[in-house]
Amino acid sequence: MTRLSISSGGGGYPSRPVVLDNGAGWCKAGFAGEEDPVAIVPNCVARPHSGKQRCLVADQVLGCEELQRLGIRRPADRGYLISAELQKEIWDRIFRTLLKVRTSDTPLLLIEPPFAVPSIQKLTDELVFEEFGFCSLFVADAASLTHLYLQHRNPETMLSRSRCSLVIDSGFSFTHVSPVVYNFTCNAAVKRIDLGGKLLTNYLKELVSYRTVNMMDEQWIMEDVKEKLCYCSLDVASDMEIARKAGAENYIQCNYILPDGVHYKKGVVKNPEIVPLAYKHLSTPKKQSDVYSPVLKEEKLPATGTQELTLTNERFLVPEMLFHPADLGMNQAGLAECIVRSVNACHSDLHPLLYSSIILTGGTTKLPGFRERLELELRPHVPAEYGLKIYAVDDPIIAPWRGGSLFAVSENLESCSVTKSEYEELGSLRCRRRFFNC
Known part of the structure; x- marks a missing residue:
């Protein structure tokens, strides 16, 4: 320490x-x-x-x-x-x-x-x-303290000089978009989406239970599945086409071995080398060791007696809720729209500063592709003359x-x-x- x-x-x-x-x-x-x-x-x-x-x-x-x-x-x-x-x-x-x-x-x-x-x-x-x-x-x-931490770690950035930022805190229960002005959170401009890690896990449970194995009572296991296998797609239509293919061409499909108390005390990914392929195009891909519990090379997978979950398009459809919740029947604004509303609630002189100093925090932002997808969704809503910069902290949790x-x-x-x-x-x-x- x-x-x-x-x-x-x-x-x-x-x-x-x-x-x-x-x-x-x-x-x-x-x-x-x-x-x-x-x-x-x-x-x-x-x-x-x-x-x-x-x-x-x-x-x-x-x-x-x-x-x-x-x-x-x-x-x-x-x-x-x-x-x-x-x-x-x-x-x-x-x-x-x-x-x-x-x-x-x-x-x-x-x-x-x-x-x-x-x-x-x-x-x-x-x-x-x-x-x-x-x-x-x-x-x-959380917003003002996250701003303080990043300001301390990056003293030469625009964020530190202006003492302004826009903190996106996507945690377990919900997502907050909070403008921080002169190191204080502007409560009048804070916007909230009732979407967080718990709701994503619940949606994953529903999809998996409908298609393969009933996992509705397995909250803890399904949180682990989400953290190891889900990612934010940069091209949903393209990934949907890949997910429909059979055989080796479908590099999105992954198998997760459920814990049985005998061979596996905790769940592991059966084919870990495939996991990063779905987001290999990202500018900051996750390390392979961060997304699965590795099976030792000398350890042989049991031929029988294990139960597996097979995930394909669930891997990217679940995080899709954050950006387009209305597609699933939820009366909620997407994350990009929520950000624009929060910025517009502040003085117009602050708009370019806030868009150029967006900070991501909270466990849900650890999903691979989150920062790139958010930038892709947000850029059309931001005036062309404004810069757009999104900071991903070392450990958002x-x-x-x-x-x-x-x-x-x-x-x-x-x-x-x-x-x-x-x-x-x-x-x-x-x-x-x-x-x-x-």
Whole structure:
């Protein structure tokens, strides 16, 4: 673990601040000033179907060997907290066991989605101050922290000089398009699409269950299939033609071996060398090791006893929802249209700056071809005299956390935070006003 190179004011805290990005799909938690979080764990509690094991919490889910029909319960629905008891159990595992912090001496920087209603904010504050007893709290949004991180990593770019960017955060529950102006998120111009990684996985489950094997109860396995095999097509019509072909000409078709608990504890791609062929034309193709769990060369695939999923056009039809949700009967704008609406909600002088500084973050943006496809969709909507530049950060899942880590070691954290005594005196609603942006 390395420390971020940034000057800090030190503050008056007895312990280093904890930074928590409490995503609906994954929790990222660690200490201020570090390059990477200590823990990246599922924000869920799971129970194996056999019932032989007790409930698995957070990081324990990653070590589970019984993935078939794994029962998953999440504390968040559509990105917002709905079960404080479940969230408390997961946070307790993170703070007590993984981070091992004494919360009474520790400030917390919490990253949460925008536009949470006051009742949800109150629920979160009760967890932070009453259940865990943190000494102070600062609440931030992912967009401004992602901007801060990329500005820190690229100090000579237009993004850093103008202090403006357009952050596209496509995560587990939804996709936000957020203009960041002078390092603050402009809430009045934020646009949201109710499409994220969970809905893509659900659509993949429906397609696969209709065509091959019933996978409607296999949320965890199908998320793995999506991450390893799906991609954003740059020419849907051409890929559809290829997917219809038989034999070796159909390089889009891939087979995924389902875990059986005997030969395979986790699912693997049977023909991994074929996976990158579908997006070999991309300017930044994914490494082969990033898209599948490799089968060792000396390991022989069992001739019988394994069950496989065969995917063809599902690989690119599922991410297609992000760009054309109306084609599937959803009353939602596509991502390119959503971006234009967000930019148009800002002052016209900012338009060229925002279009030239688009940042991608969130796990869904890791799909191969996402950046190239977005540029292809967006270019016709952008005036010809404007430049269009899209930044893909190193690891979009933890980019907001890294921005929070930078901010948490600055001298601004202490002055912006709400202390436990202020919360007890003023209550959640009045304290929350301190975190409101323009």
